Amino acid sequence: MDKYPYTPGHRGIETSIAAAIDINPKLGRLQRVSEAAIRDAGTQGLTADELAAKLGQDRCSIQPRTSELKRLGIIIDSGLRRSNWTGKSAIVWIIAPMLNSGESPSQ
Structure with missing residues (x-):
């Protein structure tokens, strides 16, 4: 499992590659704490900005984790929208509803 979303993505640009290499050792932990925070928020959910604030992390470190968790089938777009910092x-x-019922995303 050496491809996105199991490893950080990048756009093939030197700075993007460097950022992906830098975040890689923290990836699993950040995904786990992000998932836990979103789970704790229940049906109210969290935006990427809210998630970053809740975790005390920079948005640039957290927003990509939401993309990875979505790709893994762990989180979904609730259909709700809230304003971000801009x-x-x-x-x-x-x-994802199936995870709330105890199912695995691969089932």
Whole structure:
């Protein structure tokens, strides 16, 4: 499992590759704490900005984790929107319903 979303993604640009290499050792932990925080939020969910604030992390470190968790089938777009720090509409993430029922995303 050496490909996205199991490893950090990058765009083939030197700085993007360097950032992916830098975050790689922390990836699993950040995914786990992100999942736990979104699970704790229940049906209210969290935006990427709210998630970063809740975890005390920089948004740039957390937002990609939401993309990875979505790709893994762990979280889904709730259909709700709340304003982000720029005032624009942001996705509110929730745990995938099948995970709330105890199923695995691979089932």
